[in-house]
Amino acid sequence: MPVENTTPRGDERKALILDTALRLFERDGYEKTTMRAIAKEAGVSVGNAYYYFASKDHLVQAFYDEVSDRHAEQALAAMRPHRTLAARFAADLHTWVDVAEPYREFATQFVKNAVDPNSPLSPFSPESKPTRDKVIEVHRRAVQGSTTKVDPEIAANLPDLLWMHHMGIVLFWVYDRSPGARRTRDLIDRTSPMVARVIGLSRFKVVRPLFREADKLIQDFLLTGDEAADKS
Amino acid sequence: MPVENTTPRGDERKALILDTALRLFERDGYEKTTMRAIAKEAGVSVGNAYYYFASKDHLVQAFYDEVSDRHAEQALAAMRPHRTLAARFAADLHTWVDVAEPYREFATQFVKNAVDPNSPLSPFSPESKPTRDKVIEVHRRAVQGSTTKVDPEIAANLPDLLWMHHMGIVLFWVYDRSPGARRTRDLIDRTSPMVARVIGLSRFKVVRPLFREADKLIQDFLLTGDEAADKS
């Protein structure tokens, strides 16, 4: 089992291996980069890399953590000038793309993990909760800082919903082959006002039951795994 | 490269290998089942399995094809008694779950492929188009056979949209650990009327621009890969 609590030297070593790995992933792609190559390039043994990272996939997890951290740092500043929900959320997502863009080629691997419920690396897994919560917290700030009126009943679940939207954007981004992720940018610019618009609609009477049902659905089905599993 | 056009004997052999593989996948799970084990159990050599299937993942693709075929066969009959869009679509999706349920444990692998844009096995890939079209055709029948009034502007893209919803259900199903996929069943029963409701809403003036925008979005972004890639 890889190291839990760390000494300064251990931290350095770990960072060295991670940095080397990300560099090679970026240069040669995920599949083409072997653990042996990472170890050699970093000047350590294969076994040593495994001392710090339980598997090759865990290096991807570390990448996701790092991207999330940088996103959290930068997104708040990027949103600050904006007041509408649409604009703030667009800024939020654009920041994510900014941060992740250098790694688009190998981000596929991350999405693959995302989708495997058995993997502890899935963003849905308990192990990823801290990182996930960090991202959702940013989305919460996007909502809170806006002047757009949001039904309080909806507001509570909104960040989770926005996170799902975020994951959808990530999925599109992984497929996006356009230079500079231009098409993903377009998608963000066009969906953000739509999302805001849909939320705004929640005040109309006709759609009220629909929203209530959707809200219940989210509560029933999106609770993280275990808690939700054993309701009658 | 695996065989393209087949002799009767080759077909038999191929089917033998595929059946054996699916049986072992079902019994032991995808990861635990080795190509060596499949070959041994089928009474052929490892190399021979690769003569008929380019990779282990291609066996999963074959599974997807088979499930799709059975779904297409059964879904039309299942939908026939129903007239509303909601009921017809629910029947449609329930049939898919019926057919796929025995393989839920290893379907994860299919979803993993689904998400890798580079894999020719992705349901989004050109290689999978025939199978994908078959499924979408079923969804088209679900719409056509219903008495629910659908705006013609929307109707054209509706099957594609329903396919996306379908993929969403599949994703949930893969995560679903409840016996008999009960929770997935619930999800289908509850989302189908919602989808129908949303479609019904398209007749209201307030939401008209929103729908138009959504429609444009789908046309711009959901076109299969290459065609869409090079628009200015």
Place this chain on the structure above:
DNA sequence: GAAGGAAGTTGAACGTGTTCAACTTCCGAG
């Protein structure tokens, strides 16, 4: 400063998916 245990480090070895050069079987043309 010596002892002893914890943390760190090593690379050979294992099991896996996949490849490939060599072999065998099949079948149609002459």
Place this chain on the structure above:
DNA sequence: CTCGGAAGTTGAACACGTTCAACTTCCTTC
């Protein structure tokens, strides 16, 4: 019937992710 090439078949060999028993370095305690 026989020849030749196409189709089918084989299993040893390869590259990879991963494991682990053995070794070394570091730090704490007395």
